[in-house]
Amino acid sequence: MMAGSALRRLMAEYKQLTLNPPEGIIAGPVNEENFFEWEALIAGPEGTCFEGGIFPAKLLFPPDYPLSPPKMQFVCEMFHPNIYADGRVCISILHAPGDDPTGYECSAERWSPVQSVEKILLSVVSMLAEPNDESGANVDAAKLWREDREQFNKIAKRLVRKTLGLPPAE
Amino acid sequence: MKMKAVVATVITVALTSVVIGNAYYQKKQFYPSVVYLTNSNPSMAVMYLQAFILVLLMGKILRKIFFGQLRPAEFEHLIERSWYAITETCLAFTVFRDDFNPKFIALFTLLLFLKAFHWLAEDRVDYMERSPVIGLLFHVRILSLLTLLAQSDMYFIHHAYLFTATKGPSVQLVFGFEYSILIIMIVNILIKYVLHAIDSRWEAPWESKAAVLLYTELAINFLKVLLYVGFVAVMVRIYTLPLFAFRPMYETMRSFKKAYNDVVLSRRAIRNMNTLYPDATADELAAADNECIICREEMHSGAKKLPCNHIFHAACLRLWFQRQQTCPTCRLNVLRAPAPEQANANAPAPHANAPHANAPNANAPAPPPPTAPVPPPFPNMPPPPMMGWGMPPPPPPRPASLATLSVEELQRLEGTERRHIEARLQLLHEIQAMLNASVLLMQQYSNVVSNLPLNCSNVATQTEIHRTEPSPEPSPVRVKTDPDVVPTTSTYKPTAGPSTSTDYTFDPNDPTLDSNRDQSDADAEELRRRRLQKFKEIHSDK
Ligand SMILES: [Zn+2]
Ligand SMILES: [Zn+2]
Numbered sequence A: 001m002m003a004g005s006a007l008r009r010l011m012a013e014y015k016q017l018t019l020n021p022p023e024g025i026i027a028g029p030v031n032e033e034n035f036f037e038w039e040a041l042i043a044g045p046e047g048t049c050f051e052g053g054i055f056p057a058k059l060l061f062p063p064d065y066p067l068s069p070p071k072m073q074f075v076c077e078m079f080h081p082n083i084y085a086d087g088r089v090c091i092s093i094l095h096a097p098g099d100d101p102t103g104y105e106c107s108a109e110r111w112s113p114v115q116s117v118e119k120i121l122l123s124v125v126s127m128l129a130e131p132n133d134e135s136g137a138n139v140d141a142a143k144l145w146r147e148d149r150e151q152f153n154k155i156a157k158r159l160v161r162k163t164l165g166l167p168p169a170e
Numbered sequence B: 001m002k003m004k005a006v007v008a009t010v011i012t013v014a015l016t017s018v019v020i021g022n023a024y025y026q027k028k029q030f031y032p033s034v035v036y037l038t039n040s041n042p043s044m045a046v047m048y049l050q051a052f053i054l055v056l057l058m059g060k061i062l063r064k065i066f067f068g069q070l071r072p073a074e075f076e077h078l079i080e081r082s083w084y085a086i087t088e089t090c091l092a093f094t095v096f097r098d099d100f101n102p103k104f105i106a107l108f109t110l111l112l113f114l115k116a117f118h119w120l121a122e123d124r125v126d127y128m129e130r131s132p133v134i135g136l137l138f139h140v141r142i143l144s145l146l147t148l149l150a151q152s153d154m155y156f157i158h159h160a161y162l163f164t165a166t167k168g169p170s171v172q173l174v175f176g177f178e179y180s181i182l183i184i185m186i187v188n189i190l191i192k193y194v195l196h197a198i199d200s201r202w203e204a205p206w207e208s209k210a211a212v213l214l215y216t217e218l219a220i221n222f223l224k225v226l227l228y229v230g231f232v233a234v235m236v237r238i239y240t241l242p243l244f245a246f247r248p249m250y251e252t253m254r255s256f257k258k259a260y261n262d263v264v265l266s267r268r269a270i271r272n273m274n275t276l277y278p279d280a281t282a283d284e285l286a287a288a289d290n291e292c293i294i295c296r297e298e299m300h301s302g303a304k305k306l307p308c309n310h311i312f313h314a315a316c317l318r319l320w321f322q323r324q325q326t327c328p329t330c331r332l333n334v335l336r337a338p339a340p341e342q343a344n345a346n347a348p349a350p351h352a353n354a355p356h357a358n359a360p361n362a363n364a365p366a367p368p369p370p371t372a373p374v375p376p377p378f379p380n381m382p383p384p385p386m387m388g389w390g391m392p393p394p395p396p397p398r399p400a401s402l403a404t405l406s407v408e409e410l411q412r413l414e415g416t417e418r419r420h421i422e423a424r425l426q427l428l429h430e431i432q433a434m435l436n437a438s439v440l441l442m443q444q445y446s447n448v449v450s451n452l453p454l455n456c457s458n459v460a461t462q463t464e465i466h467r468t469e470p471s472p473e474p475s476p477v478r479v480k481t482d483p484d485v486v487p488t489t490s491t492y493k494p495t496a497g498p499s500t501s502t503d504y505t506f507d508p509n510d511p512t513l514d515s516n517r518d519q520s521d522a523d524a525e526e527l528r529r530r531r532l533q534k535f536k537e538i539h540s541d542k
Helices: A002-019 A117-129 A139-147 A149-163 B002-027 B030-039 B041-067 B072-095 B102-128 B136-167 B172-201 B209-238 B243-275 B282-287 B314-321 B341-345 B354-363 B384-390 B398-403 B407-414 B417-445 B452-464 B485-490 B510-541
Strands: A025-031 A034-043 A054-060 A071-074 B303-305 B311-313
Touching: A002 A025, A002 A034, A002 A117, A025 A117, A034 A117, A054 A117, A054 A149, A139 A149, B002 B030, B002 B041, B030 B041, B041 B102, B041 B136, B072 B102, B072 B243, B102 B136, B102 B172, B136 B172, B172 B209, B209 B243, B209 B314, B243 B314, B303 B314, B311 B314
Parallel strands: none
Antiparallel strands: A025 A034, A034 A054, A054 A071, B303 B311
8 A cells, every 4th residue: 555655646746846836836756767766946935135046945745745844955055043954854744743843833734645746845935034033943043043044144144155156255 | 985995995005905915015924914903003993994885885785786876865964874883882892891892893893784784774665655656676686685674683683682581781792682583674675575576566546555564563672672671681780771772772762662552543533534524425535636646646436525514435444543643634632522423413504515615725825824924913912821821711601601501402411311411522522622722822831842833723623613603713823933823713613512513613713814815915926927037037147
């Protein structure tokens, strides 16, 4: 059951995402041989300091997907309160209820088979727009976000230019 | 990376040749050269380095033979586990500092080396489930590797046993123990391999596989716990507390406990599903678009309806219940939910089409993203934790709700023996829910938050069930620190137990979902549209 079902569901989600892509998001398997490793491109939400950036990330799906959540990791440099230094994303939709690394997340937002790749990516977009500075994935970023927004925006702008392959000028 | 490895290898080989050449040049003969080499510390250092590089090279070759290219995930996993193992080995050195010599280090290196192959084999077999095609080569590789590893494990266990039996306790105890753990691991991998292999042969889904895996996990973890406890006991008697074994022991115990809980709870939930929950009717299936939200495939038959009226494949539910005993859509805790038959028996008219109203929700957009831009909801209210106490007090006295019962309902309560007992059970359930809610509130209040969210949602669903009409509660409480239980408890309107247990109409997520969506839909739509435009521009630029 598990293998086939996970594969079929991932294929279905991929099809759905290709036919009906949510705006600002592109996602799909790295290669069609392995549907359990995806890459995604996320456009920084407009009106935020990440505006204009295109942020690449990878998603790793467990064999029992969708019963367990995938893992998501940005593969570009990121500076954000909810993203670890190595790019791993820390949001509640990616945590199964029960394992709660931060202790404040409501289980209504946690992973369940109702969620999907699309919902994860949309959550990540809104996380980019509205960091949650209570989660301590990146303490420095959280502190800067709270106390020195200008500096935070500056760093974000630099990263945006970096993802686009532009020099950090301006 | 590759370049560096090649350079390092070349340099060490060159160094070794220089050292050996030098020795031979000075002593001219084989044995004197060897003596010269072993007596010279710098030379020996070079030799050890060479040995280390050779071991690494050997590892690379064996890895190529048995695994081919490692996937990045496997590599990361390997590095992570190696770090732990190395740290623990260093800790072990402190216990056995008397035995500390090159042979000892060599044995530990070998152990680490073999461990790494066990880990890789485990990862590879786990990967079987995900990989769409498994060739003959894969089977040959895994089976020969497992045989080889099992043999070497057995050999070292045997060796450790003989050594300890003849020469008394020594560091060999650790090796014997470590290799015993490894052989258990081999058994576990082999079982998984066989299960996955059978599964991949079968076209039809094999439903009991997950259950078999669950029980295997339980048994294997039990064995491991026994081994660890035995080992620690022996070590404490002979040496000292084996600190280096604590982390793996703790993890084993934790996974044993988890496996045990999984088995017990999932058995209960699955039994409930088989005996209590009704099969979904054709109408109900149609109302849910025939789609099972777990596998996103069509439901024809064999679909079950949970107490909350959500419908899923029985097979999918069984797999989910082996992980969690909640409704995937609304997170109702099915172990705490009352039995659904009563619901059917007494369905009140206004909610007759409850399943229809609710079913589309299964396909509705996600609960708002965790960081959804909802402003703090209580501008002029006490901070969130106070809510429960500031609002009408939680669950009121029974008499009040009894008074709201119609005569008929009261009679029903008094009626047949069975109903009577069911009603009592129902009340007890509710009391339990209330107590849980208040405990949770207190916990929330004192900022003890571990595990809270899970429980709070369960209670929320539980109490929500008994509302008879949509709550006018305006605030979409969707802030991280604010569990659903707060608003729900405050609007708690208890009614008669059995007679209203059908009202599973109100998904606790609904009010939030709607207001959230309303508020941001228009903006978000516009934002998203523009973003895509931009996105496309960027792409065409590239
Ligand atoms: Zn299904
Ligand atoms: Zn439900």
